[in-house]
Amino acid sequence: MRWLREQGLTLAFTVLLLGALAGQAVSGLAQVNEQAADAGLAMMSMAQYLTSSSFAVDVAENWQSEYLQFLLYIVLTVWLLQRGSPESKPLDSAGRESDEKQKVGQYAAPGAAAWAKVGGWRRSVYSHSLGVVMGVAFLGSWSAQFVAGRSAYNSEQIQDLQAPAGWLEYAKAPDFWNRTLQNWQSEFLAVASMVVFSIYLRERGSPESKPVGEPHGSTGIEG
């Protein structure tokens, strides 16, 4: 029970992820089969749909933009500040900060990760591990979107009696960039909204908000 309470955030979002994926699979299959019926083509089973490029590209295009959002947020907030926002560091803390403040090497806390206590490349790697993993996840899911997107696009091309697109052609295709940019813009909007809204608005008890009574001008203070 205590374990459940301490892992609640991860567990809740994992359940929400699986529920949303299941819903996407059911509604996506229904849509694909509706179109197949209209075109006089064969229906798909759920297993076929889950391994199809259609499902893969729809999942990947959303994943890549989420990882890009977090990557940019993690990296840009090292240097970029926002007066009054709990999402920003204090206005005098821009940059990578001192070893003492970052608690590395001789300043590491007793329970710190081993690579935070040592110097050299291991500390460098660990110091950027969050950004690197987000970056790899972004590039991986964007690549997946590209590969699956081309296959799904070519499937449509063939149904429309048109020649399939090669790799280079698809890299320049509106389909690829429209899928990419329509997701990016929504992520950037969400981040900008969060940064600005959290200056003036509060959610009592949330670490993403300043304490309710905190002045609008206070920066880098979380509830």
Next chain:
Amino acid sequence: MVRGVACGTAVAVGHPAPTVPCVSTTLTSRYAVVALGVVLLSGCGAAGRSQQGAASAAALSFERSVADDPGKACRLLAPKTRQDLESDGPCPQSLREQDLPQAHAVRRTQVFGTDAMAELDGDTLFLALFPDGWRVTAAGCKPQATDRPYDCTVKGT
């Protein structure tokens, strides 16, 4: 409409290998699935190649049957395409009247999920995968200007 697994390669049947081979997506499609982390492996390798072979065989069988056994060629048509042909009379007779170009060998077949395009030495066919195998959705197709659909003598409307 969007369907099918990420798999598109070329195969030659009864004809030398194409001079410009289609790039295999076997590894890259698997990479896509692994990167996603949720989608089950599409089995695009051997299964993909086998689908190319099957689509090529269906295309070739259709071309050979048009003159010799139009009844068989009709059975290789997708339901909607056959329905369209039958609006002018019995399928075998209508098919013969279309005066389709003759082809004897497959130069290249590209498969994307349940859709395929087969380029033969004298014709281009479009196919779709049904529970009982690949069926021809359009035949006697000639390329038009870039980004325009092929002009096909036989197709489902």
